[in-house]
Amino acid sequence: MSSLPAQNQRVLSGMRPTGRLHLGHYHGVLKNWVELQHSYECLFFVADWHALTTHYEDPGILGDSVWDMVVDWLAAGVSPGSARIFIQSRVPEHAELHLLLSMITPLGWLERVPTYKDQQEKLKEKDLATYGFLGYPLLQSADILIYKAGLVPVGEDQVAHLEITREVARRFNHLYGREPGFEEKAEAAANKMGKKNARMYRDLRRRYQEQGEDEALDVARALLESQQNISLGDRERLFGYLEGSGRIILPEPHPMLTKASKMPGLDGQKMSKSYGNTISLRDEPAEVEKKVRTMPTDPARVRRTDPGNPDKCPVWSLHQIYTGEDVHQWVQEGCRHAGIGCLECKQPVVDAVLDELRPMQARAREYEADPNLVRSVVAEGCEAARDIARDTLDEVRRSMGLAYR
Structure with a gap:
């Protein structure tokens, strides 16, 4: 099981742009976002590239739909002062990380994603024999990993969809986390914690690796999270060294289980635009x-x-x-x-x-009366998201040998 450093307890969630939202969206997603933004560092994004994986022939669904949806987020109580709101396609680092992760992701992992064949069956009228549709779970993985998001809100039926992201992160860390001189760097990082804490860390590491004490692992994680005098890179080395792996470059995200929406439509079915049974916000x-x-x-x-x-x-x-x-x-x-x-x-x-x-x-x-304010909120959110994404991508490039510019 991967460690989750406290500073990486960042929540990421997104929605495809579908235009104005209804009470099903509010009770199923937005109410939860409003609560989370007060307890976590939250990033909420408009997944416009994801919309194109199934509606690439109909770009008219974007444009106004993006801004209508953001207005509804803000109206529902998502606060730009508490959360970052941004548009996926305005952070091109998502695309580059998606490309780089595609180099190491086995094809079979994508083909076995539960929704791959299900969606093809449900959307028979569409030509979904495209790489974009096959690769959308990997784009989702890039969305999450580019921010080192530790927590992703999902329903119980979606937990399996997050597993491919965890597998990709695990494989990436296995391939690229064993940097030259890793053990020496980890030992040097432990010394920076001070003699007492370094001795405690090494004892807990030995107890976990030699005796399999899960409690020792938990105590060691807590010890690392409490350290203020080591860098993020050293902390990630120590987490990997603790568990017997390499440096954790891309932390594995954890599902944050959310309650299933109980919002019925006007006809008793699930509230959905496709059923024509909605009450819009x-x-x-x-x-x-x-x-x-x-x-x-x-x-x-x-x-x-x-x-x-x-x-x-x-x-x-x-x-x-x-x-x-x-x-x-x-x-x-x-x-x-x-x-x-x-x-x-x-x-x-x-x-x-x-x-x-x-x-x-x-x-x-x-x-609605001040469209420029909405665009300003999104512009600020995009810039803040890019700052985080650039740092992660720089680290990924160095790990993959692409830092020779």
């Missing part, structure tokens, strides 16, 4: 009310006096997200005994959705 209040009030309900309730079953009604799924236990009891009792009508049942949902959207829409109007 910037829908006008009258439009939101119309959409909820015209939602299908329990088909058994033909007349107001017919009893119904909330479990068979899509509106009940929204109540479970937007209303409390007292309203739930009111719905269960009123629906099953025809004590309330469907429009009455829907009104608390309408009110709660509008309350949730109101502050987001106010912020969105501010950003």
Whole structure:
């Protein structure tokens, strides 16, 4: 298992540009981003190159879609003061690292990615026999590794997709981490910690490597993370030396499990633009009310006096997200005994959705009125992202023998 130095506990996440976002995006991704930005160093990016892996013949999906999506991120509460927001294609280091990693990545690793054949099956109408589609998991790996991101928010069903990034990092470190004089440099780095800490580090390393004590490994990691007087390069050497490998150039990212979105669409299916069952974050209040009030309900309730079953009604799924236990009891009792009508049942949902959207829409109007502010936020985020990416790529080039300019 790879070490995760404290200074590399950086969170990276991205979304393909799909234009304006809906409540499914908010509850599935954005709420989590807003929480994470206050506890971690976060980088959130628009994955425009990834959009082209499946929609390369339709570049019209980009452009306005990118800016609409960023406005929704900002409106939802993603703060440029707490997180970096940038566009993937404006950080060309992603592409160069993708190229360099392709030199060492076995073809079979890409062909066995779970979504490779699944997506080809689902998108039969598209010609996906391209390297871009085959190689998109490696581009994802480059997205993560270029920032040495230690944490990547994923759902349980996506953990397997992150494994190829871990494998690529492991292979890269194995091939290029054994720099000339590695052990001597690691020993010299240990001495910089001071006699007491150096002695403790060597004892813990011996106990882990000779006796397999996992506890010794954990204590040694904590010791390294606490050191303030060694450089990042020395710290990475010591992490690799501790585990019996070479210098850790590209740390393996760890999945940060997120809750699956429970946001249903207006028809009870998953909320998705392709199903036409969404409430957009910037829908006008009258439009939101119309959409909820015209939602299908329990088909058994033909007349107001017919009893119904909330479990068979899509509106009940929204109540479970937007209303409390007292309203739930009111719905269960009123629906099953025809004590309330469907429009009455829907009104608390309408009110709660509008309350949730109101502050987001106010912020969105501010950003819509000042497009230059949005572009400024992204420009600053791109520059900050490039600063990190350049440092990583310089190290990768040196490791691969490309520093002879």
